[in-house]
Amino acid sequence: MFFLFSLSCTNKDQVENSGVLGLLNAGSGTPEYFEFSNEAVNLNYKTYGDAKSSQDQKLIKESYLVFETGDIDKSYSNIVAVIKKYNGYIQDDSAEKDYYRIIRRLTVRIPTANFQNTIDDVSKNVEYFDTKQTTLRDVTEEFIDLEARLKAKKELEKRYLELLKKAKNVQELLEVEKELSHIREEIEAKQGRLKYLENKVSLSSINIEFYKTNSESKVTKSYGSKMWNAIVSGFDGLSTFFLGILYIWPFIIILIIVFFIIKRWLKKRKKNEANSKK
Known part of the structure; x- marks a missing residue:
């Protein structure tokens, strides 16, 4: 006695023309044989x-x-x-x-x-x-x-x-x-x-x-808001500028010292050239 499963539907969501052909004759001399196929039960x-x-x-x-x-x-x-x-x-x-x-x-x-x-x-x-x-x-x-x-x-x-x-x-x-x-x-x-x-x-x-x-008037309020934002942005920009200067103050001091050294050297050189002409 055995089961033969032949479920040959090509799409699981496709109905289900597949069904059960059961030769359910238990107790008879014929062996129980169950076959599943597309044409077994025709769901109309x-x-x-x-x-x-x-x-x-x-x-x-x-x-x-x-x-x-x-x-x-x-x-x-x-x-x-x-x-x-x-x-x-x-x-x-x-x-x-x-x-x-x-x-x-x-x-x-x-x-x-x-x-x-x-x-x-x-x-x-x-x-x-x-x-x-x-x-x-x-x-x-x-x-x-x-x-x-x-x-x-x-x-x-x-x-x-x-x-x-x-x-x-x-x-x-x-x-x-x-x-x-x-x-x-x-x-x-x-x-x-x-x-x-x-x-x-x-x-x-x-x-x-x-x-x-x-x-409220969108134009008036919007224009006034833009003016205020511009003023605030100006102060913010000025603050950022001074903060930037503070960050680079050592370089500024060095540049000032170099500037005075070069200026002094040029002044001394000019004086020596004037003395040599005499």
């Missing part, structure tokens, strides 16, 4: 393909909104009220401040059924959007495909479990358990991907960025 995709036309579209919806506001806190309160109204929540909330602007950024998750209503209500309090962008990604095909592959993998798992019960020795037991381990890993991976897609489909994302521009 037509059944799953027909379901695609009747299944609702799976859309991942995302939006990105940017606008200026005169009151950061008021805009934040209005947005929070809209989010609560439509049963959403804030996933990320951050704020920053630079020389010109105060910025608030929110990542909102909202039930997909309330996606457009949320955007419309937020827009009521906005005079003008710097950016207003919405994207839709259809993942229906991937969703159907994952469900089909997952069903095929679970069917294959059942067949291997049947083989596990019929294993007659440790070697056969280990071989079947090894294959079962691989199948279960693939099942968990596909279940994880399906869960991720279901979350993205059921809860849409809205990224909102709103900011307030400082009311």
